Amino acid sequence: MGETGTPMKRDTLGLPKVAYGRGSYVFDEAGNRYIDGSGGPAVFCLGHAHPEVNEAIRVQLGRIAHGYRFTFTSDPLERLVEIIQQQAGPGFEHAVFVSSGSEATESGLKIALQHFWARGEASRNRFIARDRSYHGNTLGALAVSGFASRREPFEQALRETAFVSAANAYRKPAGISVEDYVQQLADELEQTIVELGAQNVAGFLFEPVVGAAGGVVPAPAGYAKKVRDICDRHGILLIADEVMCGAGRCGTWRALEHDGVVPDIMMLAKGLGGGYVPLGATMFSAAVGEPIHANGGSVNTGHTFTGHTLACAAAVKVQEIIERDRLVERVRTRGHSFISELRDRLADTDAVGDIRGRGFFVGVELVKDRGTRTPFPARAELRERIRRHTMQEGLICYPVGGNVDGRSGDVAILAPPYNASDKELDEIAGKFERGLRRALADVR
Numbered sequence: 001m002g003e004t005g006t007p008m009k010r011d012t013l014g015l016p017k018v019a020y021g022r023g024s025y026v027f028d029e030a031g032n033r034y035i036d037g038s039g040g041p042a043v044f045c046l047g048h049a050h051p052e053v054n055e056a057i058r059v060q061l062g063r064i065a066h067g068y069r070f071t072f073t074s075d076p077l078e079r080l081v082e083i084i085q086q087q088a089g090p091g092f093e094h095a096v097f098v099s100s101g102s103e104a105t106e107s108g109l110k111i112a113l114q115h116f117w118a119r120g121e122a123s124r125n126r127f128i129a130r131d132r133s134y135h136g137n138t139l140g141a142l143a144v145s146g147f148a149s150r151r152e153p154f155e156q157a158l159r160e161t162a163f164v165s166a167a168n169a170y171r172k173p174a175g176i177s178v179e180d181y182v183q184q185l186a187d188e189l190e191q192t193i194v195e196l197g198a199q200n201v202a203g204f205l206f207e208p209v210v211g212a213a214g215g216v217v218p219a220p221a222g223y224a225k226k227v228r229d230i231c232d233r234h235g236i237l238l239i240a241d242e243v244m245c246g247a248g249r250c251g252t253w254r255a256l257e258h259d260g261v262v263p264d265i266m267m268l269a270k271g272l273g274g275g276y277v278p279l280g281a282t283m284f285s286a287a288v289g290e291p292i293h294a295n296g297g298s299v300n301t302g303h304t305f306t307g308h309t310l311a312c313a314a315a316v317k318v319q320e321i322i323e324r325d326r327l328v329e330r331v332r333t334r335g336h337s338f339i340s341e342l343r344d345r346l347a348d349t350d351a352v353g354d355i356r357g358r359g360f361f362v363g364v365e366l367v368k369d370r371g372t373r374t375p376f377p378a379r380a381e382l383r384e385r386i387r388r389h390t391m392q393e394g395l396i397c398y399p400v401g402g403n404v405d406g407r408s409g410d411v412a413i414l415a416p417p418y419n420a421s422d423k424e425l426d427e428i429a430g431k432f433e434r435g436l437r438r439a440l441a442d443v444r
Contacts (some may be wrong), residue, residue, distance in 0.1 A: 005409035016083045016391075021048025024417050024424045026396065034391065037428040038398035042211065042244050042361065042415035043275040044328045045327075046318055053276050056317035060310050061365040064106060069307045076312035083319045084268070084281065087253040091262040092283040096299060099306045101243030101269035102136030104280035107301040109140050111118050111284055111292075112203045112237050124202045124236075128192055132166035132403060135205065135241050135267075144205050147213045148406030162196055166190050166210070169220040170354045170365065171373065171404070178220050182318045184303055186226040193234050203237035203265070208255040209358055211244035215411025216282075216356060216363025218250075224259035237264040237288065243280065244361075245269035248322055248418060251332030251359030264288050271418075273315035279309070327418040335359035338416075345433045351376075351440050364436070365403070375409040376443060378402070382410040385442050390435030397432060412436065 016028040024047045026034045036044060053388035060076065067074050081095050094106050109127065116124040123376065129135070131146040142151055143158040146166070151158065165188055172181040193201055204227060210217040231238040240263035245255040249271050252258050257268075265288060269280035282301070292299055305311075322328060339355060339362055346352045346364070366386075368376045376382045383399035390397050390412075403409035416428055 004283045019269075023047045023049070024420050034394050034396045035424060035427055035431065036396045036417065037390075037432060038396055038413055039271075039417055040275065040396070040416045041270070041398055042249060042413065043270045043273045045248065045271040045418045046321060047185065047417040047419060049317075050274075050276075050321070052321060053314055053317045055273065057276060057310065057314050060313035064309060066305065066309045068304070069188040069302065074250075074307075074309045074312065076309055076316050077307045079311045079316050080319070083316065083323075084272070084283065087319070087323075088283060089254070089257075089262070090264070091285050092266065093286040094284050094289045094299070096282045096302055097312065098280045098282065098303065099278045099305050099308065099311070100136075100303075101267065102138040102141045103281075103303065104243060104267035104269055104282045105136040105141040105144070105241060106138055107282040107299075108205075108239050108241075108267050108284075109144070109203075110301045111265060111282065111288065111299050112239060114292055115237070115288050116202055118295040118297075121199070123200050125260065126160075126162065126196055126201050128162045128164060128189065128196075128201060128204045128236075130166050130206055131163050132168070132214045132217075132406075133205075133207055133210060133241075136243070137209075143215070146406075147402070149402055162192050164192055166214060166217070167206075167219055167223050168210075168214060170217075170356065172220075179222065182220050182222045182226060185220075185223060186230060188232050189227060190234075193230070193236065198234040201234070201236050202238045205239040205241060206261065207241045207245060209245035209361060211397075211413070212400045213401050213403065214363075215365055215409070216361055216413055217403075218358055219259060220355065224256060224261040228261045228263075231264075239263060239265045239267075241267050243267050243269040244330070246357075248328040248331055249359060249361045249415065250357075251328065251335050253328055255358070272318075273311060274318040277311040279308070279311040279315050293360050325419065331359040331418050334422075334425070335362075338362065338429070339402060341426070341429050342432070343431060346436070349437070349440070360414075360416050360418060360420075364412045364414070364432075366410045366412070366436075366440070375404045378408050380443050382439060382443055383412070385439035386405055386410070386412050386436060389438040390432060392438075393431040393435040395428060395431035395435060397435075 129144040273279035354365040383401045398413040
């Protein structure tokens with residue numbers, strides 16, 4: 001049952017059929033109302049059907065939907081470049097717009113490879129990434145993703161990548177401090193570079209706050225600065241995947257602002273355009289772009305819809321609203337109390353192993369044994385039970401699985417709209433608590 005008590009009308013895939021959205025709420029064809037507690041997959045940063053964004057889209061459609069990038073530039077594209085460069089801060093002199101986070105990752109990899117090719121170092125064509133990571137569903141992005149279940153059908157077609165350990169303070173080895181754990185991870189990265197030969201490595205790719213593959217895992221304190229130093233010593237590009245965690249989601253416009261680190265290449269999507277029109281971006285420094293441009297060319301990446309005029313117009317309005325209404329600041333300050341409320345509500349629930357995150361990006365990890373941090377077996381399908389019971393409560397959250405070993409592990413992600421009211425945040429927390437308790441009762 002949904003919030004109205006009406007039986008859910010479902011299609012042949014077993015999903016309710018969406019009818020419309022308004023603000024933080026989504027309605028299905030049966031009349032059930034759901035509060036969007038995860039912004040879909042952490043996309044809908046301003047909720048649904050925002051009147052100002054819809055009007056900006058309408059106005060742009062009345063002019064032209066898209067001016068093809070090899071024929072025209074446009075005001076929306078140029079304005080969006082100005083906005084994201086201002087928000088990102090120094091170190092991002094160039095930007096390429098694409099249509100998804102996966103394409104943004106592809107562009108980031110290609111820009112790194114082209115950078116070294118233009119410098120006469122074509123041997124630098126290997127990438128290092130981390131276990132329990134996800135960078136997209138295209139073949140290049142999958143190749144650098146440590147997400148076993150999503151890679152498996154395509155394994156034979158994927159480019160070889162060197163993987164180092166995930167950086168997860170909740171699952172660090174027993175008996176060592178966070179500081180020692182971070183040093184251990186840094187040593188592993190450096191040793192991997194040495195084994196591959198620095199002259200063969202183009203970049204190290206990581207999510208500052210891991211999304212779907214880990215279930216909202218912030219980099220441990222000091223980690224980002226250590227990997228920045230290692231990359232600098234070996235002449236390797238640091239590539240930050242902020243597709244899910246960036247554009248304000250973590251309470252700073254760049255997630256790595258929290259860590260005081262600037263990458264060489266950064267990917268964005270999701271909250272950049274708020275889900276109104278598909279959009280992603282790859283930003284990179286002047287130092288990365290200079291050899292490419294000096295070699296007489298421009299970055300060799302992009303597609304038919306790169307810099308799509310309508311998508312840029314929608315994103316401009318999304319970003320203007322976020323800045324005008326100081327929503328990144330709200331996410332930063334209100335995020336602390338939102339996480340605290342979840343911890344208070346679930347303090348007596350032994351199956352809740354960890355509640356973590358930054359801003360409006362929160363992960364609740366479930367464990368069979370809190371002391372040993374042993375996950376529930378995959379066959380228990382806890383994440384699917386959480387999805388079903390929270391939907392029945394009238395809440396959309398984002399359960400993910402396999403965060404421990406690629407198969408086992410369950411985390412529920414909450415990523416509310418940046419402009420969700422206090423009342424709506426309380427509603428999300430209450431409905432999540434009830435849905436989670438019902439799901440755990442099923443498993444018990």
